[in-house]
Each structure stands twice: as structure tokens, then as C-alpha cells.
Amino acid sequence: MKKLLLAAAFAASFTSVAQAADYVVDTQGAHAFVQFKVSHLGYSWLHGRFNTFSGDFSYDSANLAAAKIKLDIDTKSVDSNHAERDKHLRSGDFLNVDKHPKASFVSTKVVPGADGKFDLVGNFTLNGVTKEITIAATKTGEGKDPWGGYRAGFHGTTSIKLTDFAIKNILGPASETVYLDLVVEGVRK
């Protein structure tokens, strides 16, 4: 009982101190990941990621709906663990990186759901095309880190159709949809 009370008191104090704060996505320490997967021939999955990106978010656990995030991705940094394939991915057949070196996501609204889940709605720009997408997100955790900072982490998934972003699907019908997986850990500024 005492333990329960303590836990409740801790939780209460926690929410009362938590307030809207600005975070920088921890790309410095590489605690954030922009990953994707796409079907290979319908038989298996190909995983890849973007190595270079940067972002900021503001977040208040008491007012989730006011949270905001902006993420810029360097499309040149695509990495599927195969130099020849990455070269192809950067070409005009896919990411067209010479013309469109940046992809970005800018949130427009947050729709809180149950169990800490929320929908992150925003504009995603890829290959020069901007479309509204919804990322299904959950908060993974937040708190003080052992080195004097304060961190908050989120995980989001979404999917996009290549053709929606003016990328011709040359990989076959099974590969029309690309699944994105975002792991974002922010350090409070």
C-alpha cells in the first residue's frame, strides 16, 4: 500500500513538473532512426535507412495535442547495405537526389489516442512532392538520462505509395508500398 501511494505520488509529481519543452532529435549520438522496408518480389523484405537527418520537436506530456515535430532527411544518405543498389536508389529511378536532396516531415496536428498512442498528422515531402500522411506513434518513454540531460523517445510507423510521390514503381506490384519506421529520441534543449 505504501509502495502504491509512493508510486502515485511520484506519478503525480512527474506530470506536474512536465511541461512543454523543446527537444532536439539525438542524431549526434545516433539514437534516432529513419528506416524503411519494401517487399522484394513479394517473397521477402528489403530493409534500409537514411543515415543523415535532423529534427526538433516540442512535447508536453500534459498536452500531447500541442506537440510538434519537424524532420529533415538527406536523401543522399540512403543506405540499404549495398553500394550498387544505393546508387540506383539515389538515381532518377527512385529518389532523384540530385534534384531533390531533401525529404521532410512537418507535423500539422496530433490526435491523441488510447494507451499513449497518438496519430501524428503532417506533410511529408519526398521527391519534390508534398502529401499529408499520418504516422501511428507511441511514446516509448521519457526521463532523466544518466549524463545530466532529459530525454523523450517515440516510435512511429506509416506507409507511403511510391507512385504518390511521383516515383515510378519498377519493382513490381508487391513493392508498391514502402513502410517507414521512425525511432525518435529527443534531448531536451
Next chain:
Amino acid sequence: MTTQKQHFHPLHIALHWLMALMIPALFGVGLWMTGLDYYSSWYKTAPDLHKSFGILLAILLVSRLVAIRLFGKPAALGSGWQQKAAGIAHALLYALLLAIMVSGYLISTADNRGIPVFGLFEVPGFGEFFPEQADIAGTVHFYLAWALIVLVVLHAGAALKHHFVDKDNTLTRMLGRRNAAASSLDKTEI
């Protein structure tokens, strides 16, 4: 020129014509394969063969340079400026071939992967030597290949001009035929 050679060594001649067959073929396949549909049965096979034949060509090129070193080669025929131009063109052909081979190698090995050669052995990869290696090497490979083909056309054109217009034995001696004049010269050499 230390030796006044009149003939190409048979090994040199064999290497010349083998390379003359392979170079345009590699160029054509290279252009064709990069435009293939993902579901084409050649999509994987053609690049594999292009790389294997490319490595084989590199071996032939090195053998040829060694052959020249060992056996020498006859001086170019024609006037002074023609001999000079031929010398520059031949050196450029070798240099371009070498640069195309190196750039091709750098595309495929940027991620430490080796290059399998006809499934028999693998040329090891040593990873990235500079940023954006695969992309830059790819662009270099493409333009140098075009430059080489332009030079190859000039080279072949010049050989035909020597044969049909100048009526000298530039082409026939690369075919291994010995004419009377050259043979007698060879005899006097001995």
C-alpha cells in the same frame, strides 16, 4: 625505340583482337544493361557478366602491356605527325581502359563487396576510398567509356585509312601477315 621491330608478337596480335572484340561488346552491354527492366531475365545476369568480362579485359590489358615490354612493338607508320598522333592515341587508349576498369571496380566494391568473376574466383573489395564513391565512379565510368569508344572509332578509322588510302601495312601487320619488304628488313636485322 631500341628495337626496329617490323612485326607484332603473335601474343600481342591475339590480345589486340580479343580486346577489340570485348571492348565494343562491354560498351554495348553496359549501356543496354543499365536500362533493363527489373523483371528482365538479364537484369542480374548481364551486370554479372559485364563485371566478369571487365576483369578478364583487365587481365588481358596487363598481359598486353607486359607483352609490349617483353617483345617490343613496331613503330607507327606514316609521317612524323601521324606517328606522334598514333603514339598519343595508343597511350590514351590504354590509359582510358585502365581508368574505366578502376572506376568500374570502385562502383561495385564501395561497400566492401568483392567482384565474382564467372563464379570462379572473387576480386576482393576494399570499401570506400572517398565519399559518394559508387555514384562518382559510376559517372566517370560512363563518360570515359564513351570517350574510349570515340577513340576506338578514330583508331579503327585511321587503320582503315592506312590500309586503303596509304596502302601501307599498318592493318595487315596487326593481322599477322608479313609482307616481302618487312620480311627482308627482318632478315637484315638478323
